[in-house]
Amino acid sequence: MAASLLEIRKLAVRFSTGDGPVYAVNDLDLEVRCGEVLGMVGESGSGKSQTWLAIMGLLAKNGCAEGSVRLGGEEILNLPQRALTRLRGARMAMIFQDPMTAMNPFLTVGRQMTEVLEWHRGMSRREARARCIAALESVHITDAARRLSMYPHEFSGGMRQRVMIATALLTEPQLLICDEPTTALDVTVQAQILALLDELRQRFGTAIVLVTHDLGVIAQLADRVIVMYAGRQVEQAEVHTLYGAYRHPYTEGLLRSVPRLDQPRSARLATIPGRPPDLARRPAGCPFEPRCAYASEICRRQMPPLVSLGDAHLRACHHDGALGPQEREA
Amino acid sequence: MRVRGPQLRSLVVMIAAALLSACSSAGDPAVPVYRYVVSDRPAPAALQVLRRRVAETPRTLDPSLATDVPSTDVIEDLFEGLVTLSAGGKIIPGVASSWTISPDGRTYIFHLRPTARWSNGKPVTAADFVYAWRREVDPNTAAQYAESLARIVNAQAIIDGKRPPDSLGVTALGAHTLEVRLIGRTPYFLSMLFYVDYMPLYPPAIRRWGMAWTRPGHLVSDGAFYLATWVINGHLTLKKNPYYWDAAQVRLREEIFYPVPSASSALSRYLAGDLDFVGTPAFPPSDVGWLRRDLGSQVRVTPMYGTAYLGMLVHERPFDNRDLRLALTMSLDRRVLDEKLMQGMDMPAHSLFPPLPGFTRRSPAWAHWPMARRLAVARRLYRAAGYSKAHPLRVKLLYMTEGVHTRNYMEAVATMWHQALGADIVLWQEQWKVMLQDIQYKNAKLFWSAWVGNYPSPYTFAHQFMKGFVMNYGDYDNPAYQAAVKAAVAEPNRARRYALYAKAEAILNRDAPLIPLYFYNSNELVKPYVAGIEPNVLNVHLARYMWIRQHTLRQP
Amino acid sequence: MIRLVLRRVLAAIPTLLVIITLSFFMLRAAPGGPFTEARRLPPQVLANLERMYHLNEPVWEQYGRYLTHILRGDFGPSYVYRSTTVNALIEQGLPVDLTIGGLALALALLIGMPLGILAALRQNTAWDYVSMAGAMAGISVPTFVVAPLLILLLAVKAHWLPAGSWSNGAPDHLVLPVLALALPLIAYVARMMRGSMIEVLNSPYIRTARAKGLPERTVILRHALKPALMPLISFLGPAVVNTLTGSIVVEEIFGLPGIGRFFVDGALNRDYTLVMGVTILYAMLIIAFNLIADLLYGVLDPRARQQ
Numbered sequence A: 001m002a003a004s005l006l007e008i009r010k011l012a013v014r015f016s017t018g019d020g021p022v023y024a025v026n027d028l029d030l031e032v033r034c035g036e037v038l039g040m041v042g043e044s045g046s047g048k049s050q051t052w053l054a055i056m057g058l059l060a061k062n063g064c065a066e067g068s069v070r071l072g073g074e075e076i077l078n079l080p081q082r083a084l085t086r087l088r089g090a091r092m093a094m095i096f097q098d099p100m101t102a103m104n105p106f107l108t109v110g111r112q113m114t115e116v117l118e119w120h121r122g123m124s125r126r127e128a129r130a131r132c133i134a135a136l137e138s139v140h141i142t143d144a145a146r147r148l149s150m151y152p153h154e155f156s157g158g159m160r161q162r163v164m165i166a167t168a169l170l171t172e173p174q175l176l177i178c179d180e181p182t183t184a185l186d187v188t189v190q191a192q193i194l195a196l197l198d199e200l201r202q203r204f205g206t207a208i209v210l211v212t213h214d215l216g217v218i219a220q221l222a223d224r225v226i227v228m229y230a231g232r233q234v235e236q237a238e239v240h241t242l243y244g245a246y247r248h249p250y251t252e253g254l255l256r257s258v259p260r261l262d263q264p265r266s267a268r269l270a271t272i273p274g275r276p277p278d279l280a281r282r283p284a285g286c287p288f289e290p291r292c293a294y295a296s297e298i299c300r301r302q303m304p305p306l307v308s309l310g311d312a313h314l315r316a317c318h319h320d321g322a323l324g325p326q327e328r329e330a
Numbered sequence B: 001m002r003v004r005g006p007q008l009r010s011l012v013v014m015i016a017a018a019l020l021s022a023c024s025s026a027g028d029p030a031v032p033v034y035r036y037v038v039s040d041r042p043a044p045a046a047l048q049v050l051r052r053r054v055a056e057t058p059r060t061l062d063p064s065l066a067t068d069v070p071s072t073d074v075i076e077d078l079f080e081g082l083v084t085l086s087a088g089g090k091i092i093p094g095v096a097s098s099w100t101i102s103p104d105g106r107t108y109i110f111h112l113r114p115t116a117r118w119s120n121g122k123p124v125t126a127a128d129f130v131y132a133w134r135r136e137v138d139p140n141t142a143a144q145y146a147e148s149l150a151r152i153v154n155a156q157a158i159i160d161g162k163r164p165p166d167s168l169g170v171t172a173l174g175a176h177t178l179e180v181r182l183i184g185r186t187p188y189f190l191s192m193l194f195y196v197d198y199m200p201l202y203p204p205a206i207r208r209w210g211m212a213w214t215r216p217g218h219l220v221s222d223g224a225f226y227l228a229t230w231v232i233n234g235h236l237t238l239k240k241n242p243y244y245w246d247a248a249q250v251r252l253r254e255e256i257f258y259p260v261p262s263a264s265s266a267l268s269r270y271l272a273g274d275l276d277f278v279g280t281p282a283f284p285p286s287d288v289g290w291l292r293r294d295l296g297s298q299v300r301v302t303p304m305y306g307t308a309y310l311g312m313l314v315h316e317r318p319f320d321n322r323d324l325r326l327a328l329t330m331s332l333d334r335r336v337l338d339e340k341l342m343q344g345m346d347m348p349a350h351s352l353f354p355p356l357p358g359f360t361r362r363s364p365a366w367a368h369w370p371m372a373r374r375l376a377v378a379r380r381l382y383r384a385a386g387y388s389k390a391h392p393l394r395v396k397l398l399y400m401t402e403g404v405h406t407r408n409y410m411e412a413v414a415t416m417w418h419q420a421l422g423a424d425i426v427l428w429q430e431q432w433k434v435m436l437q438d439i440q441y442k443n444a445k446l447f448w449s450a451w452v453g454n455y456p457s458p459y460t461f462a463h464q465f466m467k468g469f470v471m472n473y474g475d476y477d478n479p480a481y482q483a484a485v486k487a488a489v490a491e492p493n494r495a496r497r498y499a500l501y502a503k504a505e506a507i508l509n510r511d512a513p514l515i516p517l518y519f520y521n522s523n524e525l526v527k528p529y530v531a532g533i534e535p536n537v538l539n540v541h542l543a544r545y546m547w548i549r550q551h552t553l554r555q556p
Numbered sequence C: 001m002i003r004l005v006l007r008r009v010l011a012a013i014p015t016l017l018v019i020i021t022l023s024f025f026m027l028r029a030a031p032g033g034p035f036t037e038a039r040r041l042p043p044q045v046l047a048n049l050e051r052m053y054h055l056n057e058p059v060w061e062q063y064g065r066y067l068t069h070i071l072r073g074d075f076g077p078s079y080v081y082r083s084t085t086v087n088a089l090i091e092q093g094l095p096v097d098l099t100i101g102g103l104a105l106a107l108a109l110l111i112g113m114p115l116g117i118l119a120a121l122r123q124n125t126a127w128d129y130v131s132m133a134g135a136m137a138g139i140s141v142p143t144f145v146v147a148p149l150l151i152l153l154l155a156v157k158a159h160w161l162p163a164g165s166w167s168n169g170a171p172d173h174l175v176l177p178v179l180a181l182a183l184p185l186i187a188y189v190a191r192m193m194r195g196s197m198i199e200v201l202n203s204p205y206i207r208t209a210r211a212k213g214l215p216e217r218t219v220i221l222r223h224a225l226k227p228a229l230m231p232l233i234s235f236l237g238p239a240v241v242n243t244l245t246g247s248i249v250v251e252e253i254f255g256l257p258g259i260g261r262f263f264v265d266g267a268l269n270r271d272y273t274l275v276m277g278v279t280i281l282y283a284m285l286i287i288a289f290n291l292i293a294d295l296l297y298g299v300l301d302p303r304a305r306q307q
């Protein structure tokens, strides 16, 4: 087993709103190991993005994070701004869902790339340019030198995501957090970007966190998977274990809803009956209980703890019996 | 003859000005005022600069074309005619040092001062007057007030394009002798000579520069000052003309005119120390109380030669009924109007002619009755005219939008008539120009009017009610009145002439073709260190008499 | 770019023509004329005047004559300011308005921009609340209230500054009018700046910039400032209109020799040529500044530049 890179302990993210607090992430324990791809899945609003934004120190003004996050053994949660500027973009980088809006339309692609090296590495503009050209080429962008002086709007969506990835990797970070990097792209481009991430992981040994609500994406790339529900981790397993022997009713629901190409896209998330819970309230029992087919008396009263099932498989559920027919093989 | 009142009070009084007076700076008695220690000796020459307000920017400095008060105010300091005015407003010799009048009163010979000079040093000659007067009546000049010269032989025919301009009855008998022939005896002719229309012009400047001859640097004038700067809508600087024949007596080095339309702005500017002299109207009537208290003798309220009144179409219903006209004029309590609305700043008027030294006005008898009696008689006349509670007089009263002040006054008049007689007066406000047109096209039966004379003779007022005169908007026509006025005009003796005017006024009082409201008073602000400004009914203050005293600011 | 300018200039011609035509006939339809005076002019004098100014010709002929004259850049003689041409009046008045208008706009940007940016950066702090309440007041209190107040406080009571007049643009005479004209503009700019800055700071690309580890200073100056300034450019057109209308009031209250007063004076006195001249000038200014705003947009926004 590879060494642990990022250790998250008892992470909680809370937002204060006009209607009281919203508990977006609760009691989250997990680690990211060097060089692995960690997938994180869950329905919309399950706290995936906020987990990583908290770690990057990018929470909205009304949000606050508690707990502990160690990167290479060093505490990084709630660091002051100055320390964050040395950490973000250097030791860990993050790319976002919509490459159309994630780049500054007023600055050339080159400027948005070189500034990273100028700031973190103290390079001159010229040195930085040379590095950026190489970086663009490594994400398979041709004619890179010319493209540096172009503006984001002159690029297609997939190209922009490549630029974002290239930019994130300029400083060779140990951790790359990809928050739904392919959701906004169409299917063929999606596949290209995933292939690219896989290639880069192998080449640079960067650990990648892949946040998505698309289990298909996870299956393609991830080594391990975290399943999130209502700001909590409900199951964690090696990817083949999860697909072959998931032990949580919610995971089951998710897997059942994995789209096939012959189904319309919109059908993807609609297959688990019921709606995600209101994060402003903290139920005493299992948050999935209202929607769970296996719920029993205890589920409503008591929060199921995350327990190890051995073989690096963890889950949080009171239900001991078998789940439905496990129709999918990893 | 020029309309002062309405223009002064109305033009360019914008919404802003209206609101300005609403939140008037001046209303606040806590305003700190400058106080001065003043000596009787003149300030050093370098400090002989007077900053004064002019009501608007002059529209032109061409004496032949000027029609507005601001223009004449400035032109009167730039140019000098055959006669001029003393500080107190009397006609005195100007460029002409003396003159003789033929026994029939129709031929005048003027002897020009050989020392009279243009601002470029050239002598002022009789030919310059001939040139200027011909230009005034020349149809190609299209001078609005060309008819001011109508008493001169052939003037009207030239204006009408029936005779050439050089047929005008004015001849240069020599470089310094001017002969003027009139169409009839004209006792007020000498006082008319002060008009800007009678001022001499320097022909070479006009020939050379055309329309632009009035610009600084081009304009050549023969008065005590010459034009140094003229920013339209901004300030005008006049400098002392070293060639002026009486330059030795002129102490001001410079006179600066600032156009400030509204009285409340003028007051602010004066209080801020930007202006030394503010001519009428220098402040809103409502401010007179605290200003008198805090500024003392800096506030000057003096009679001005003007009357505000309401005109009526006397040949049309309902005002063809004399009883009704009398009922209306009698039932107005002008003293109340004056105190409540003008803060006692104007003088109640019961007849047309404003006060004039030497002239005894004829007020109607009812003016001296107690109000109760007047009301009783007025109600009787009102009923006699066929009106009653059940059948009240219903009529529109036309006046102009410009000036909050007029509006308040008209509302008060309407209320008073309603209370006294039960008459229903509908107030009808129109923009100045629209109002004029409606009055001239006889669209209004009852309308606001005002007249301010530019020369001190009752004739300027009497003329308003002469048959055929363009400004006789009410079409008043009484042969007895006309005979009296004509007799007055032809009468060379002043006492007898004034008696004839008084007779004419008595006829007016009987016929009541107008409803007099008030005589204008001028209200001026003069810093204590400004000398040489004397009250005069024409409200003309020539800068040649003004000077600055030695003074220092007293620390508060 | 040149094509854009050309196209816009060409498009402005019919607009101007409509404005000219409408105002030409509307003015003439208004009751009263340039020579309507308390003393009705004798018919012969009036005829002389009308002949002099071609007012006796059929109105269509006058219209044609007017059009050919303005094509030559000649706005004709003023009827009210006799002995002066409209061109001369505009030449003299325009610099006054350009000075106070330009200074007021500059002041508005100089003060309003930092004010708005600081309010955005310190969102929901006392600073933010105080400056935005001030801005609200600045916008809603009209110039004709602010200006007399300034005069009262700074000229009449404190005796610090003159209460009015132009004095060839002497700095002490400029202070109050420029301030009166600038206050609402400052308020407007500050509010706009705050809003657009907040919006930009919440945008995904600012999150990206922060995720790259850039210091906050760089994030704001390099990444946020320019996009946040873009709405100011579209504000330029309305600002010019505001300044022009504002300056009419300011000129009146401070007694400044700008063209705004010619406009009002001319309209009240039916000085057809003067009103027309100023109207055309205003229209051209507004068209020009809208064009400049569009061009600036093109220069500053890469996305617009490409089209």
Ligand SMILES: Nc1ncnc2c1ncn2[C@@H]1O[C@H](COP(=O)(O)OP(=O)(O)OP(=O)(O)O)[C@@H](O)[C@H]1O
Binding pocket: A015, A016, A017, A022, A024, A042, A043, A044, A045, A046, A047, A048, A049, A050, A051, A060, A062, A063, A213, A279
């Ligand atoms: N600034 C905020 N104020 C209040 N609540 C917030 C704020 N930002 C996020 N949340 C809430 O936090 C919860 C978690 O949001 P998060 O963005 O982590 O969801 P997600 O799992 O990434 O979903 P998606 O798939 O839609 O991206 C959501 O319910 C959201 O409403």
Ligand code: SF4
Binding pocket: A248, A249, A250, A286, A287, A288, A289, A290, A292, A293, A294, A295, A296, A299, A304, A316, A317, A318, A319
């Ligand atoms: S704990 Fe109970 S309710 Fe929750 S998932 Fe398991 S069975 Fe369902």
Ligand SMILES: [Mg+2]
Binding pocket: A048, A049, A050, A179
């Ligand atoms: Mg998300």
